[in-house]
Structure formats: structure tokens, C-alpha cells
Amino acid sequence: MVSLWRLTRRMLDALRRHARALGATTATLVLLACAAAWAAERAEAPRVETRAAEPQRAIRREDFRPALMNPNASGREFFFTRAIYSGGGRRGYGGSWATDYPKADQQFLTIIDRLVDLDAYERENAVRLDDPELRRFPFLYALEVGYMYMTEPEAQGLRGYLLAGGFLMIDDFWGTREWANFESEIKRVLPEYQIVEVPLDHPIFNTVYNIEEVVQVPNISRAQGGPTWQRDGVVPHLRGIFDEDGRLMVAINWNTDIGDAWEWAESPYYPLKYSTYAIEITVNLIVYAMSH
Numbered sequence: 001m002v003s004l005w006r007l008t009r010r011m012l013d014a015l016r017r018h019a020r021a022l023g024a025t026t027a028t029l030v031l032l033a034c035a036a037a038w039a040a041e042r043a044e045a046p047r048v049e050t051r052a053a054e055p056q057r058a059i060r061r062e063d064f065r066p067a068l069m070n071p072n073a074s075g076r077e078f079f080f081t082r083a084i085y086s087g088g089g090r091r092g093y094g095g096s097w098a099t100d101y102p103k104a105d106q107q108f109l110t111i112i113d114r115l116v117d118l119d120a121y122e123r124e125n126a127v128r129l130d131d132p133e134l135r136r137f138p139f140l141y142a143l144e145v146g147y148m149y150m151t152e153p154e155a156q157g158l159r160g161y162l163l164a165g166g167f168l169m170i171d172d173f174w175g176t177r178e179w180a181n182f183e184s185e186i187k188r189v190l191p192e193y194q195i196v197e198v199p200l201d202h203p204i205f206n207t208v209y210n211i212e213e214v215v216q217v218p219n220i221s222r223a224q225g226g227p228t229w230q231r232d233g234v235v236p237h238l239r240g241i242f243d244e245d246g247r248l249m250v251a252i253n254w255n256t257d258i259g260d261a262w263e264w265a266e267s268p269y270y271p272l273k274y275s276t277y278a279i280e281i282t283v284n285l286i287v288y289a290m291s292h
Contacts, residue, residue: 020178060087060183062198071121071123073123076120077118077119077290078139078290079120079121079136080109080112080120081139082105082126082142083141084127084128084140085148085150085154086148087147087148088149096143097126097144098126099143099144099150100260100263101126102138103126104259105141107123107266108259108279109121111265114281118286127140127191128157129150129153129155129158129161130153135166139167139286140166140167140169141168141259142167142168142170142171143171144172144173145170145173146173147181149185149190155185155189158189162189162190166286167250168249169251169289170182170250170252171257172257172260174289175228175230175233176233186241190241191203196239196240206290207291208283211277211281214236214237214238215254215256216228216229217258217278218260229255230255233255235255236256237255238252238254239251239254248292250267258281259278260277262278265278
């Protein structure tokens with residue numbers, strides 16, 4: 001189909017050849033008609049605008065949880081609180097208490113946000129055992145306690161916290177030597193209470209997830225082959241300390257490394273069976289602590 005623009009060009013060429021024969025008036029009218037037709041076609045044609053493609057931005061958790069950009073600690077329901085204790089000064093933050101910190105804590109908060117309807121503060125929260133503010137937080141996590149050597153104010157602060165209703169989760173210490181050190185330290189805190197195996201029918205094994213066995217969780221290097229244990233810590237245990245009313249105050253994960261599984265849960269090189277257990281038992285412990 002011949003467009004109006006091409007037709008107009010042909011008529012203009014013809015007018016130039018026959019301008020004298022047609023006369024000035026007729027030629028002018030024809031030119032005006034052609035110009036009007038050309039303008040109409042230009043107005044009706046859709047205008048296609050092109051612009052440079054914008055680079056694709058990575059999707060971040062902050063896009064869906066704006067509070068991550070400026071987290072507010074006021075009035076929050078849950079804080080993942082890590083214990084700062086003396087002893088074991090071999091880490092960049094000053095002690096063994098800071099192993100995997102803060103990445104493991106942040107990673108676990110990302111996971112729990114997906115799994116549990118809990119108004120959790122989005123950042124890590126490390127608190128000294130002798131800080132009076134410790135009692136604000138019903139859940140407390142401590143690891144590598146085989147290197148723990150508490151000061152007297154820290155031991156008394158932890159005792160007051162537990163007897164006031166606080167809950168302590170112990171993790172990542174291995175073998176008989178480290179057990180002996182931890183047992184000595186926790187006896188300074190709760191000398192009148194016994195350490196016992198937690199039976200599999202206890203609520204911490206079924207509060208949210210049904211757990212049928214205590215799994216030994218290795219660190220990422222051992223998870224990819226070879227033995228999963230360290231030192232002489234071949235058999236994993238979940239032991240506990242209960243108060244007079246039967247409330248579990250201290251959950252002791254011995255010969256296992258729960259925190260490393262949080263830290264590497266999204267790594268394709270970390271086996272799912274270990275990260276699944278680590279997440280499920282921790283969620284159960286948190287829900288138990290928040291409800292008892």
C-alpha cells in the first residue's frame with residue numbers, strides 16, 4: 001500500500017512539471033491538501049520511544065522488610081541474644097564467645113523470619129553476662145564453652161538470669177576435656193541443680209517440629225566427608241538443667257556444632273540433613289523458651 005507521504009511526493013513532482021498549465025490558484029490548493037494529508041498521517045502514526053535498558057538489581061531481603069535498612073529495637077518480641085563471657089581469647093572479637101559472630105546470628109534470623117511468626121529484631125544482639133540488661137531477653141545463646149572462664153560477676157549475672165526465668169542454649173564444644181571445663185563453670189552458676197539427658201519425649205523435641213533423634217552437626221569442612229566428630233566427642237548429646245518446677249533452664253548441645261549449620265545453611269556444599277536438624281531444634285528451643 002502506498003503511504004500518503006509517498007503519494008504526496010508524487011503529486012508535488014507532477015505539480016512542478018505542470019504548474020503553468022494548472023494555474024497558481026489550483027496548484028496552491030492542491031499543495032495545501034497534500035500538506036494536510038501528510039500532517040494527518042504523521043499525527044496518526046504511533047511514536048515509538050526507545051530508552052536504554054536499566055541494569056537489573058539484585059533482590060535483597062531489605063526490599064521486602066524495610067525495617068532491615070533501619071531496624072528498630074523498641075518493643076520487639078524476640079532478640080537473638082548471644083552471651084559475651086570471659087575466657088578463650090583467641091578470636092577477632094576478643095574471645096571464643098564470638099565464634100561465627102555475627103554471620104551465624106544474622107543468617108539464623110533470616111531463616112527464622114521465614115519459618116516462624118515472631119516479631120524478631122533483625123540484627124545480632126550480644127550482651128555481657130554481668131549486664132543488668134540481660135534479663136530483658138528470655139533466650140540466650142552461648143558456644144565454645146569449653147574455653148569459658150567466667151568472672152564472679154558474670155557467674156552471678158547468669159545465675160540471676162536463669163532463676164528469673166531466662167533460658168540458655170549451649171552449643172559447639174567437644175569431647176571430655178571441654179565438657180569438664182563447662183561442667184565446672186556451670187556448677188559455679190547453678191551448684192544445686194543436676195545435669196541430665198533430655199528425653200526425646202520432652203517438648204523441645206516436638207514444640208514445633210517433631211524430632212526423633214539427636215543428630216551430630218559438623219562444621220562445614222567435616223560435613224563434606226570424613227568423621228563428623230572432633231576430639232573424642234563421637235556421640236552427640238542434648239543434656240539439660242531443670243528447675244524445681246520442671247522448667248528446662250539450660251539446653252546443652254554437646255559434641256555438635258548447631259551454629260555452623262545456620263551459618264552455612266544456604267551453601268550448596270553443606271548437607272541438608274544437618275542444617276535441617278540444626279534449624280528445627282533451635283526453633284523448638286526458642287519457642288519453648290518464649291512460652292515457659
